[in-house]
Amino acid sequence: MNNELNRLSQKKDLxxxxxxxxxxxxxxxxxxxxxxxxxxxxxxxxxxDQTVPLAIQKVLPQVALAVERIxxxxxxGGRLVxxxxxxSGRLGVLDASExxxxxxxxxxxxxxxxxxxxxxxxxxxxxxxxNTQAGADDLKQIQFCDKDIxxxxxxxxxxxxxxxxxxxxxxxxxxxxxxxSNPNSAMAQIADIAIDTVVGEEVLTGSSRLKSGTAQxxxxxxxxTASMILIGKxxxxxxxxxxxxxxxxxxxxxxxxxxxxxxxxxxxxxTLELASNNAKLAIMMILANVxxxxxEQLLAQQKGHLRRTLESE
Numbered sequence: 001m002n003n004e005l006n007r008l009s010q011k012k013d014l015x016x017x018x019x020x021x022x023x024x025x026x027x028x029x030x031x032x033x034x035x036x037x038x039x040x041x042x043x044x045x046x047x048x049d050q051t052v053p054l055a056i057q058k059v060l061p062q063v064a065l066a067v068e069r070i071x072x073x074x075x076x077g078g079r080l081v082x083x084x085x086x087x088s089g090r091l092g093v094l095d096a097s098e099x100x101x102x103x104x105x106x107x108x109x110x111x112x113x114x115x116x117x118x119x120x121x122x123x124x125x126x127x128x129x130x131n132t133q134a135g136a137d138d139l140k141q142i143q144f145c146d147k148d149i150x151x152x153x154x155x156x157x158x159x160x161x162x163x164x165x166x167x168x169x170x171x172x173x174x175x176x177x178x179x180x181s182n183p184n185s186a187m188a189q190i191a192d193i194a195i196d197t198v199v200g201e202e203v204l205t206g207s208s209r210l211k212s213g214t215a216q217x218x219x220x221x222x223x224x225t226a227s228m229i230l231i232g233k234x235x236x237x238x239x240x241x242x243x244x245x246x247x248x249x250x251x252x253x254x255x256x257x258x259x260x261x262x263x264x265x266x267x268x269x270x271t272l273e274l275a276s277n278n279a280k281l282a283i284m285m286i287l288a289n290v291x292x293x294x295x296e297q298l299l300a301q302q303k304g305h306l307r308r309t310l311e312s313e
Contacts, residue, residue: 023155023181023208027201045210048203052214055199062195063222066151066177069193070227073149073175074109080224081144082112083165084153085129087209088179088216089114090121092153095220101249103233104241110224113138115161128161135164146173151223153216154178155208157185157196166190179219181212195219232305235260240280240306244272253279261286280306288313 030044056063070080082092093112100107115134116125128134144150150169152162157180169176170190178191181199188194197215202208228234233241238260244253257268260283267286274292275281284295287310302309 021156021158021182022198022200023202023212024206025201026205027203030203033203045203048211049214052197052199052211052218055197056215056218059195059197062193063219064226066193066195066223067226067230069175069177070149070223071230073147074227074231076147078145078147078149079108080110080149080151080227081139081142082110082151082153082220083114083135083138083162085115085120085159085161086124087213088153088155088159088162089116091213091216091220092151093121095217095224099224099228101243101245102239103228104243105228105233111142113142113165115159129159130161132160132164132167135161135166136168139165139168144169144172144174149175149177151177151179151220152187152191153180153220154185154187155181155212155216157182157187159187163187163190179216181208181215232303232308235280235283235306238279240283241304242279244277244279250277253277253282257282257286280304284309 029048033041033044036044073080082096083089084092093114096110096112099105099110114120116128119125120128150165152166154162157178163186166176166178166187167190176191177193177195178185178187179195179197180187181197183196183198185196188196197219199211199215202210202212204210238256240256240260242249242253242256244250253272254265254268256279257263257272258265263286268282271282271285272279275285280299281292281295284290284299284306285292288295288298290298298309298313299306302312
């Protein structure tokens with residue numbers, strides 16, 4: 001009897017909570033969306049989507065602060081860990097998985113965790129997001145520690161799984177960041193840095209994979225890309241640490257070397273071969289007119305920052 005009363009009480013509390021969330025409100029611009037043509041629907045969606053970058057613009061100082069903290073963690077050998085459920089978790093896993101080929105970093109440097117595990121990437125795992133303890137347990141599984149930084153992602157800002165993870169990370173003394181689409185959320189109350197991308201009501205009421213998901217994708221892209229740039233993973237606006245792991249990326253590495261040095265295709269290919277397909281190293285060899293060993297030594301002195309290395313010569 002008591003269990004049933006508790007369940008009904010929790011259900012009532014949740015319903016009350018949802019009525020207060022911006023992401024759960026009805027959008028007055030789309031109340032007649034079920035009467036529109038295909039073109040009119042996508043035009044309406046496109047118009048609503050245009051508000052997302054403006055919402056992010058308002059929290060750029062918080063995003064920049066998070067980037068600075070991530071860079072500090074990287075420089076001390078720590079990891080960036082994303083955690084979320086559903087769409088939020090999938091976006092975190094996506095952003096993390098794209099870092100190794102883009103920036104030549106290890107698979108461990110940026111990690112993405114989703115409630116329910118790997119299967120949840122493709123299939124909904126019922127109840128996974130409601131398990132507060134599971135958030136902490138999943139961090140323990142990867143030996144999360146105070147050297148790491150945790151970014152909790154949830155449009156509502158109240159997902160129990162993410163809150164559990166943030167509380168665990170906080171207790172360890174790790175830096176924590178929240179990314180939510182509702183202001184003053186439960187997650188924001190825990191995190192050291194709160195990034196509240198308040199994008200307003202969704203075109204389809206409560207479907208936070210839409211504007212909220214787009215905002216999350218943009219913010220996560222900023223966090224990793226800006227952090228990688230600051231630790232020397234690019235030269236000018238070129239991905240000089242790209243891993244040439246397939247034919248397209250081999251061709252891209254050749255183009256990067258050519259664009260950075262104005263050399264010929266033949267020289268780029270030859271130098272890349274000497275540099276073991278390392279575009280940054282090849283660029284250094286060409287621009288400084290040094291051999292591979294010397295280029296490696298000079299880059300190591302500047303912790304892999306190509307521009308700093310060239311300017312120090």
